[in-house]
Amino acid sequence: MQTIGEKLSEKRQRSGILLREAAENTKIRGEFLEFLENNQFDRIPLADVYRRGFLKIYARFLQLDSERLLNDYNAQMSGNAPARPGGVNASRRGYEAAAGGLGAGNAERSAADFPSPVPDPGSRSTGGKKALLPQILWGAGLFLIVVAVTFGARKLFTEKTAQPRTAAPAEGADGTYPLRLFLVEGHRRPAVVTITQEEDGREIFNGYLNPGESQTRRARGTLIVKSQEVSKVMVNIGNQNFHLNPGDTVSNAFSIDRRKVDVALGRPAETGRSPESPR
Secondary structure: OOOHHHHHHHHHHHOOOOHHHHHHHHOOOHHHHHHHHOOOHHHOOOOHHHHHHHHHHHHHHOOOOHHHHHHHHHHHHHOOOOOOOOOHHHHHHHHHHHHHHOOOOOOOOOHHHOOOOOOOHHHOOOOHHHHHHHHHHHHHHHHHHHHHHHHHHHHHHHHHHOOOOOOOOOOOOOOOEEEEEEEOOOOOOOEEEEEEEOOOOOEEEEEEEOOOOEEEEEEOOOEEEEEOOHHHEEEEEOOEEEOOOOOOOOOOEEEEOHHHHHHHHOOOOOOOOOOOOOO
């Protein structure tokens, strides 16, 4: 049976996502993600609530069942949960490390910046309830911080993966034309795409394309579009979208003929040249 880390690592590698890219998208430190994939949860120097939050965000990014992974995590940790040394001070250090791990600003704050949850020894004899009040306030404040950090990370991830599509630049006088590259609506994972000019073999685009994202480039002549997810790739030229046709013989590529480009741009087709056949 696969461990939690094996499930995370296998899904990320099968999706063609580098650990650095996962860290940029989730806003979680790369070393923390690596600890999750290696089942080294105790190496994340934060309170357990942060580890659960990181695991949930990472699982959703990889399109995994986050609730099921959290249940597996709970079952795994229930039999292996040693007490954290340092009591409340360890929780305070966990907060400061979390601020650095999520880019929440400078976490170099002294203990004097936080209300002490430890009651004055002299007050223990005068009232146990009063001594508990600072601890209750500290716990409530820590809970609000966790909620704010979790929702902030989710908002940043949503905004990054839902960037608005930008308009293509105007047609150039050098014979090049603008194109816009994007994934079909509803496709929910990144795709590696390569676009090459047939006439000189020059790569117009070679990299990852995320859902909801578009890339603009300039090109010339017939184009060859390749991707393992080629059926989800769309290329917009002028007012026309080009994509893989059911009759194309190559399963991971399609071509956009120069004549089709001229029609899409409303330009007169060039004469005196042999037709270009799609690969």
